[in-house]
Amino acid sequence: MLRLLRWLTGDDLADSIAGDLHEERLRRSARGTAAGTAWYWRTALTMLTAVAAARALAGIRRLASAFNAGGHGRDLRHALRSLRRAPWYAAAVIGVIALSMALATTVFAVVDGVLFKPLPYPRAHELYSLEPGFTERIRGTPSVSLRELDVWRTAMPDVEFTGFDGNRTSGAEAVNQTGLAAAMIGPEFFDVIGVRPMMGGFTPQHFGEVGRVIPIIVSHHVWQQRFAGDPQVLGRRLAVDPRAGGTGEVVGVMPEGFVFPSVEVHAEILLPLLGMAARPTQRSLEVVMRLPAGESALAVRDRLEAVMAADAAGRNLRPDGRRYLGPFDRATLHPLGERMAEGSARVFSGAFLAAALLVLIACLNVSGLMAARSLDRAREIGLRRAIGAGTWHIARSVLIENAVLVASGAGLGLVAAPWLLRVALDVMPGNLLLLKTPVIDWRVAAFALFATTVSVLLVSIWPIRRALGLAAPVAGAAVTSTPRAASVGRRLAVAAQVAVGLVLAVGGSLLVGSVAQAWRNEPGIDPEDLSFVELRIPPDGRHVFGKPAPGVAEELAAFLRRVRSIPGVRAAGAIDAHVLDRSHIENVAFSLSDDTRHHIGLPVTGGFFEAAGLSLIAGRFPADGELDRGAPVIAVSQAAARSFWHDGDAIGRDLYTQAMLPNAKPDPSQPRRAHTVVGIVADVRYNALDVDPYPVVYGSYAALNFETAPVVAIRAPGATGRVLSEVVRLAEASAPALTAVRAQTATDILADTIRPRRFLGWLFGAFGAAALVLVGAGILGVIAMSAARRTREVGIRMALGSTREGVVTALVAGEAATVGAGLVAGVVVAAWLARFLESHLYNVTVYQPTIWFLAVGAVVATAAAGSLIPAVRASRVDPAQVLRAD
Amino acid sequence: MGRETPPALGEFEQMVLLAVLCAGRDDDAYGLNVLAELETRTNRRASRGAVYMTLDRLEKKGLLSSYLTGPTPERGGRAKRCYRVTKSALAALRASRRALTALWDGVRGSEI
Numbered sequence: 002m003l004r005l006l007r008w009l010t011g012d013d014l015a016d017s018i019a020g021d022l023h024e025e026r027l028r029r030s031a032r033g034t035a036a037g038t039a040w041y042w043r044t045a046l047t048m049l050t051a052v053a054a055a056r057a058l059a060g061i062r063r064l065a066s067a068f069n070a071g072g073h074g075r076d077l078r079h080a081l082r083s084l085r086r087a088p089w090y091a092a093a094v095i096g097v098i099a100l101s102m103a104l105a106t107t108v109f110a111v112v113d114g115v116l117f118k119p120l121p122y123p124r125a126h127e128l129y130s131l132e133p134g135f136t137e138r139i140r141g142t143p144s145v146s147l148r149e150l151d152v153w154r155t156a157m158p159d160v161e162f163t164g165f166d167g168n169r170t171s172g173a174e175a176v177n178q179t180g181l182a183a184a185m186i187g188p189e190f191f192d193v194i195g196v197r198p199m200m201g202g203f204t205p206q207h208f209g210e211v212g213r214v215i216p217i218i219v220s221h222h223v224w225q226q227r228f229a230g231d232p233q234v235l236g237r238r239l240a241v242d243p244r245a246g247g248t249g250e251v252v253g254v255m256p257e258g259f260v261f262p263s264v265e266v267h268a269e270i271l272l273p274l275l276g277m278a279a280r281p282t283q284r285s286l287e288v289v290m291r292l293p294a295g296e297s298a299l300a301v302r303d304r305l306e307a308v309m310a311a312d313a314a315g316r317n318l319r320p321d322g323r324r325y326l327g328p329f330d331r332a333t334l335h336p337l338g339e340r341m342a343e344g345s346a347r348v349f350s351g352a353f354l355a356a357a358l359l360v361l362i363a364c365l366n367v368s369g370l371m372a373a374r375s376l377d378r379a380r381e382i383g384l385r386r387a388i389g390a391g392t393w394h395i396a397r398s399v400l401i402e403n404a405v406l407v408a409s410g411a412g413l414g415l416v417a418a419p420w421l422l423r424v425a426l427d428v429m430p431g432n433l434l435l436l437k438t439p440v441i442d443w444r445v446a447a448f449a450l451f452a453t454t455v456s457v458l459l460v461s462i463w464p465i466r467r468a469l470g471l472a473a474p475v476a477g478a479a480v481t482s483t484p485r486a487a488s489v490g491r492r493l494a495v496a497a498q499v500a501v502g503l504v505l506a507v508g509g510s511l512l513v514g515s516v517a518q519a520w521r522n523e524p525g526i527d528p529e530d531l532s533f534v535e536l537r538i539p540p541d542g543r544h545v546f547g548k549p550a551p552g553v554a555e556e557l558a559a560f561l562r563r564v565r566s567i568p569g570v571r572a573a574g575a576i577d578a579h580v581l582d583r584s585h586i587e588n589v590a591f592s593l594s595d596d597t598r599h600h601i602g603l604p605v606t607g608g609f610f611e612a613a614g615l616s617l618i619a620g621r622f623p624a625d626g627e628l629d630r631g632a633p634v635i636a637v638s639q640a641a642a643r644s645f646w647h648d649g650d651a652i653g654r655d656l657y658t659q660a661m662l663p664n665a666k667p668d669p670s671q672p673r674r675a676h677t678v679v680g681i682v683a684d685v686r687y688n689a690l691d692v693d694p695y696p697v698v699y700g701s702y703a704a705l706n707f708e709t710a711p712v713v714a715i716r717a718p719g720a721t722g723r724v725l726s727e728v729v730r731l732a733e734a735s736a737p738a739l740t741a742v743r744a745q746t747a748t749d750i751l752a753d754t755i756r757p758r759r760f761l762g763w764l765f766g767a768f769g770a771a772a773l774v775l776v777g778a779g780i781l782g783v784i785a786m787s788a789a790r791r792t793r794e795v796g797i798r799m800a801l802g803s804t805r806e807g808v809v810t811a812l813v814a815g816e817a818a819t820v821g822a823g824l825v826a827g828v829v830v831a832a833w834l835a836r837f838l839e840s841h842l843y844n845v846t847v848y849q850p851t852i853w854f855l856a857v858g859a860v861v862a863t864a865a866a867g868s869l870i871p872a873v874r875a876s877r878v879d880p881a882q883v884l885r886a887d
Numbered sequence: 888m889g890r891e892t893p894p895a896l897g898e899f900e901q902m903v904l905l906a907v908l909c910a911g912r913d914d915d916a917y918g919l920n921v922l923a924e925l926e927t928r929t930n931r932r933a934s935r936g937a938v939y940m941t942l943d944r945l946e947k948k949g950l951l952s953s954y955l956t957g958p959t960p961e962r963g964g965r966a967k968r969c970y971r972v973t974k975s976a977l978a979a980l981r982a983s984r985r986a987l988t989a990l991w992d993g994v995r996g997s998e999i
Contacts, residue, residue, distance in 0.1 A: 010943065013968070017955070018939055020965030021918040027961055044935060051936025199964050221964070232960030254964065 004440055009052050011443065018048075027232070080402035083378075090374055091406060094367050097778050098410025098456065100771055101363035102449065103417040108356040108764075109448045110422050110439045111429070112349040120338045121258050123195035124291075128262070128337040129298055131162075131288040133309070133329035144284040149312070149329065156308040159293045160301060163193040164286035165263065166274060181223065184261060184268035185275065193291050194262060201235045201253030207273045214238075218253035218271040239270075262289050262337055289337060298334045305332045348761065351837070355508070355768045358501050360452060362772060364459045365494050366779030371403055371464035372491075373785055382468050396465045403461045411453040415441070428756070428763045492819045495783050499823025499860060500830060502776035506856040507831040509769020511838055511845060514852050516762035518691075518844035519755045525685030525694060527614025528747035530571075530718045532725045533580055535743040536560070536711050536732065554606075554703045556738055557711055558629060560731070561606060564713065567727050569720035574609030575711040577702060578687055581750045589705050591635065591656040591676065591698040593645055600641045600696040602658065603687075604705035610636075610682070612714040620652040620680035623699070631704035636680040641696035651678040656698060658705065676700060689754035691843045714747075721746055761841055769856075773863045780816065780867030788812055788875035800880035805873075812872040813865075820864045824857060831856075893979035894948060901983055902929065903941045904950065907970050915956065915969035918942065942970060950976035 007015040022045060030037030084091045119125055133145055150164045166185040188208050191197045198218050207216040217239060219227070228234045228251070239249040249270070261268040292301050313328035339346075375382070382395060419441050426439060538553050557575055564573045592599035607625025615622075623634045635656060642651040657673040676698075684694035702711070717724035725744055732741035745753075752759070788795070795808055835847045845852065896904070906924040910916035918939060925933045945951040952973055955966040972980075 010939070013955075014939070014943055016965045017968035018918060020958075020962035020967055023963035023965065024961055025919055047934075048936040048939070051934050052940060055936065055940045199958055200960055224964075230963050232963065234960075256958075257964070 004442070005049060006052070008442060008446070009049070009056050022048075076398050076401045077405065079398065080405050083402065084405065087374065090370065093778060093782070094370055094406045095410040095413060097363050097366055097370075097775055098407050099413035099417065100774060101359045102411045102414030102452065103421055104414075104767060104771055105356040105360050105452060106415060106418040106441070106445055106449050107421040107425055108352050110418065110441055110445045111425060112353045113444055113448075114439055115342050115346060115349045120262075120341070121196070121260055122262070122337075124294075125338060126336070127292045127294065128194070129290050129292060129301075129334040130262075130337050130340040131290055131305075132333040132335060133288075134331040134333065135329060145286050145288055145329070146284045147286065149284075150286060150288065152312050153305060153308055156311075157301075157304060159296075160305075161189070161193045161291040162288060163187055163190045163290075164274070164288050165190060166285050166287070181269045182266045183217075183270040183272055184263060184266055185272045187274045190271075193289065195291075196256065196259055198253035199256040201251075203252060203273055207252065208275070215249045215272055216252040217249040218255060219251055220255050220259065220269040221257040223269050224254045260341075262341065263287055290334070298336070302332050302334050306330065348841075352764055352768075355505060355765065358505060359768060359771055359775065360456065362498050362501050362775045362779065364456050365498050366775055366782060367403075367407070367456075368460040368463045369491070369494055369779055370782035370785075371399075371406075371460060372467045373782055375399070375464050375467040378468070392469060395468055399465050399468050400457070400461050403464065404457045407453055407457045407460065411449055411456070415446070415449050418445070425760075425764070428760045491783055492822075495780060495816065495819045496823035496826060498776050498779045499820050499864060500827035502772040502863075503824060503827030503856060503860045504831045504834060505765070505772035506769045506859055507827075507835060507853065508838060509765040509767075509772075510852045510856045510859075511835060511842055511847070511849075512758075512762045512764075513766040513769075514845045514849070515841070515843040516755065516758055519758055520690070522686065522690055524690060524747075524751055525615065525683050526714075526747060528751055529614075530716055530721055531612070531614060531747040532715050532717070532721050532728075533743070533745060533747060533750060534713045534715065534725070534728050534732065534741050535580075536575075536713060536739050537742055538711070538739045557606065557702070560735060560739060561608065561713065563731055564715060564728055565608070567717075567724055567731075569717045569724050571716045571718060572608050572612040573713060573715045574612045575606045575702060575713045576609050576613070577604040577705075577711050580687060580712045580714075581689060581754050589658060589700075591641075591658060591700070594655070594657055594675075598644070600644065600698055602635075602698045602700050602705055604702040605699050606702045606711075609714055610699075612716045613685075614716065615685065616683040618681040618683055620678070622680050622682070623701070628701045629703055631701045633674065633676045633704070634679045634701070635676040636682050636699045637678050638682055638684045638694065638697045638699075640684050640694055641698055642678075642681045644696045649681075651681055654678050658700070690751050691755050691758060710742075758841070758843060773859055776860065777863040777867040780820070780864050781870055784812060784816060784868045785871035785874075788871050792875070792878055795875055795878050796880045796882070799876075799878065805876040808876040809869070809872045812875060813868045816864075816868050820861070820868075824860065827860070828853075828857070893975060893982040894950070896950075896979050896983050899937065900941060900945060900950075901980065903938060903945065904972055904976050904980055907942075907951065907972050911969075911971065915967070916971070917967050917969045921970070945976070946970070949973060950979065 003015060003019050006018060009015075010018070022041060026037045026041040028037075029040050120128070122128060131145075133149075145164065147164065150162055153160075154162050164187055188203065188205065191202070199221070201218070203216060203218065219234075219239070224230060224234055227239065228237060231237070234251050234254060237251050239251060249272075253271075255271070261271075290301070292298060309329050309332065313330055385398075386395065422439060422441065536557075538556055561573055561575060564570060589602040589604070590599035591602050605628060607628045609628075610617075610622040618639055620636070623632070623636055626632075627634050637645070637651050637656070639649070642649045645651065645656065646654065655675045655677055657675055682699070685697075686692060686694045687697070688695065713728070715724060715728060725746070729741050729744050732739060791812070798808060798811075799805075832848070839847050902925060903921065906921045906928070907916045909924045909928065910920040914920060918935075921942065922933060922935060922938050925938065942951060942953075946953055950973055951970045953968050953970050955968055958964045958966050
């Protein structure tokens with residue numbers, strides 16, 4: 002509702018009206034919540050209707066008076082009457098414009114939040130993201146320690162530094178158990194960024210001791226979604242980490258539209274940066290700096306590097322190659338906006354370019370169609386000229402007719418845009434940074450208006466020239482273009498359309514082909530009737546690095562027993578792995594006794610193999626009893642069997658456990674234990690559907706569990722949805738011993754793993770398809786125009802004995818060379834541009850012949866259809882009638 | 888330079904301007920209390936949408952000026968837009984009152 006109100010009245014007024022309504026609703030709710038809510042919706046709807054009606058009336062009045070003032074009203078009425086007599090032409094033009102405009106506005110609504118919207122911070126141009134590094138290394142790490150930050154702050158007091166721990170793999174993630182991204186911020190954060198909480202905030206005491214209750218500031222979105230916009234939210238609790246750190250208490254709410262300034266994490270919860278004083282040299286902070294006004298980033302960088310060099314000399318520390326890489330000696334300053342958008346800017350720039358190309362094709366086509374229509378109106382235009390209509394009058398009448406068509410098409414496109422946008426948001430990957438939620442707002446409407454105006458002007462040039470040219474002999478004026486020049490222009494327009502259409506078709510085919518390839522991959526699990534619930538079992542201080550966490554396996558076993566007792570559950574079991582979230586953990590590994598080669602160990606409980614539907618290749622699965630009591634038996638994946646033993650014969654052989662260090666290297670200090678392989682199972686794509694499976698070894702959860710984030714696999718044929726909600730309820734009832742952070746069907750999770758790829762495929766596939774439709778329509782228009790001009794010639798040919806086939810061939814052949822030239826140009830441009838798509842392709846090469854043949858074939862088929870329809874129509878002309886007219 | 892003629896006001900515009908003056912006497916005049924004043928003093932219902940649109944239009948005509956107060960929890964974190972009547976609005980209201988009074992003076996009591 003607010004969105005509609007904003008669209009009608011503008012952001013400021015809409016916000017104040019919404020605030021008024023909210024205030025009165027609260028007052029009325031004192032008499033009863035239901036009465037307040039009913040009043041709110043009734044009043045809001047009545048008011049919206051009144052506002053919309055007032056705005057529409059005012060608009061119509063303004064438009065009407067403006068038109069009538071310049072005599073445009075008469076032209077408009079004339080244009081509408083004339084279009085009513087040519088419904089197919091009007092429908093074709095409106096359809097072409099609507100299609101291109103719907104796609105263009107949808108793309109603009111999405112890219113507006115990435116490419117064009119300024120960062121939502123005051124004086125955002127002064128904010129820079131710091132990437133410190135080492136001269137001898139190619140890339141640095143963006144994380145710095147508290148000690149380094151303090152040294153830089155002291156040496157450069159005029160530069161404002163803020164450090165925050167938004168890294169998903171360090172502190173913030175360990176504390177945050179709510180399933181929302183969190184970041185720990187320092188006390189200076191809000192001063193440096195220049196945005197403050199809209200309610201509450203941290204106090205200096207919050208940055209003191211770690212307590213049982215963690216003060217948190219939530220985003221506006223979390224406030225609205227989890228607390229229903231409760232004005233009394235301060236002091237309310239949010240389960241942050243029930244055991245390890247205590248419950249979170251809301252102490253503030255960030256304003257709407259605030260975006261966390263991190264490259265890594267789009268934090269929705271802010272926590273005070275605690276406990277860093279105890280580990281001042283641990284590098285886990287991302288740094289954002291506000292530069293002094295008037296000083297360049299290069300100058301600040303030079304000063305910072307000098308400070309780093311002095312610090313390094315004073316410390317005399319040597320890198321130890323594992324936890325600490327020595328003092329930084331190089332700094333790179335990235336403008337914060339560029340840095341934050343670097344992941345998505347390229348994709349969206351490509352999408353925006355593709356949308357612009359589509360609008361260009363649409364304009365070329367419409368221009369062709371309109372020029373063809375000028376020929377139909379030759380008699381009328383000549384007559385008007387003869388009775389004294391001036392050049393401007395003729396041009397204005399063509400311009401107004403075109404404006405009516407383009408505006409109608411654009412309007413229709415705008416109506417379809419919200420629907421298209423919903424589809425786009427459904428398929429959009431969640432990790433893309435957007436500085437505003439994509440909506441059809443005034444910015445998008447302004448873009449549509451701008452694009453429409455440009456389109457009207459673009460499409461009108463050729464038809465106006467043609468109309469004036471047609472009228473010229475009657476009025477005695479000079480002919481504006483020779484037939485030969487017009488023919489060259491027309492051919493160039495067709496060739497350009499075909500070329501651009503082919504470029505978009507190739508791009509779309511390559512990306513859609515990649516999605517198809519990813520979908521064809523076998524996941525290795527049976528996703529039908531399978532769902533996953535990711536749990537967190539707070540370690541409560543039990544977790545000792547490299548050792549199983551005591552009690553965790555028992556808690557999980559008890560939970561699994563309760564899950565299995567739910568009616569409809571055929572099997573349930575857990576695995577300690579990141580299932581299908583494009584990452585993996587490496588806490589324990591297995592290796593041969595005489596080999597340093599190791600592969601990831603995945604602890605599983607009884608019931609997992611059956612629940613996940615893994616296929617057995619040889620031997621047997623470890624029995625449920627063996628897994629639950631921690632017996633030293635394991636199963637290996639096919640890839641692991643081949644990697645450890647060249648003959649792949651693993652059954653009965655031994656592997657040894659190997660605890661891993663955080664840098665993915667074996668920890669030699671931990672004892673190794675022998676496990677016997679009892680089975681070989683099919684490879685599973687644990688990472689993502691489009692990532693090759695890695696070799697794994699399945700061992701007993703009771704013996705190996707090092708993590709406290711197991712994923713429960715549940716197989717419930719025909720009852721997945723119901724069982725999933727019951728499992729989540731079970732987890733809620735088991736809190737705080739464990740909490741569920743993700744619950745999804747396997748099919749959904751699999752689809753999510755290729756979400757970015759699907760988004761690109763959808764986007765560019767839609768562009769490719771739309772381009773084909775537009776190219777077809779454009780060629781149809783051009784040939785129709787050509788056929789209309791040659792009606793007399795066709796009639797004479799047929800009177801002289803030419804067959805209908807001969808006439809069709811002659812008309813189509815005339816365009817074949819043009820289409821061929823367009824195809825060649827398109828192939829050259831597409832071959833050059835396709836290289837930029839290489840990193841987005843999967844199992845498809847840039848120059849895969851099948852895809853290129855398909856794309857070229859589709860363009861040729863479209864061009865053939867576009868030329869055959871008007872050619873066949875032209876060949877039906879009655880020669881006697883043509884000769885009589887002559 | 889001749890004296891500037893005050894802008895002509897519609898009936899509803901006059902009522903809204905007067906309601907802003909009444910509401911702004913003891914407190915900040917904003918949408919809710921302007922509507923309340925209007926309804927209480929005229930003893931008739933007013934369309935909320937029409938009031939907001941008129942406030943917006945009067946501001947655009949330069950007859951009202953507005954300012955925002957800070958966001959408050961009871962308003963769902965949204966700011967309040969408060970209105971003040973400008974000098975030209977006061978002139979227009981006076982001119983309107985003069986015109987009406989002159990007309991009323993010409994009407995005999997028995998005629999209505």
